[in-house]
Amino acid sequence: MTFLETILGELLQIFKREGIEANSDADLIRKLDIRQSTFHELFSSRENMVKQVILYDIELENRRQQELLAMASNPVEEIMLLLQDGTKTIKQINPVYISDLQKYPEAWQISMQNLIDNNQHVNAEILNRGILQGYFRKDINLQLVTKIILEQFFMMINPASFPPAKYDLSEVFRSIYLYYVRGICTDMGGKLAEDYFSRTNT
Incomplete structure (x- = not known):
């Protein structure tokens, strides 16, 4: 791991834990324990810093996704693992991070x-x-189904749709995806989906 990757990894953890705007550049320099000159050599602006952190996060997540899919024994389990992992990831992030990130249009x-x-x-x-x-x-529309799965995920993690204080995200996940995925499955695939839910108690 390079020095830059180490710094980006530390910034990513800070951002996901505290949000992006919770710390000034001076705060981040102190928390990273690096010189101000080094910080400005690495990042030409705050926007550039956030963009680099996002690109690093994408690289990490895509690599982790491939490792996750390798654990699945069939396509039904692959879909369920991806959805469940996405839900867990969102639950571990401070919601402020998402709203802060929207203040940086490019990132x-x-x-x-x-x-x-x-x-x-x-x-x-x-x-x-x-x-x-x-x-x-065999009769499912691939483009439409992938779009629906994505939109359902956005709906599920939207606090306006399912306030965390009122709804348990894992139960929302089960209610949305067990029935939807089972609906696009054959009898054989549907049984696997039900087995997955009962085994993981999601």
Whole structure:
């Protein structure tokens, strides 16, 4: 790991824990325990710093996603693992981080575009493979289903739709995805989806 990667990793943890705007540049320099000159050599502006942190986070998450998918034994489990992991990741992030990130348009756009592109690409590949293997129905519209899965995820993590104080995210997850995924599955795939939920007690 390079020096820059170490710094980006530390900044990422601070941002996800406290939000981006909770600390001034001076606060971050002190927490990172680096010289001011070094900080400004690494980051030409605050916007540049946030952008670099986001790009680093995307790289880490995409690598972790591949490791996660390698643990699944079938396409149904791959879909469920991705959705469940996404939910857990969101629960571990301070909501302030998401709202703060929107104040940096370029970084926010990169983050959202990666989420959309990656979700559609990965889910479409998994669904297509699952259709060929007999787990998902042959008559589903791949483009539409991947879009619906993504929009359901956005709805699920939206505090305006499901306030955390009122709804348990894991129960919302179960209510949305157990029934939806089971609906696009064949009988064989549906049984796997139900088995996954009962096994993980999600």
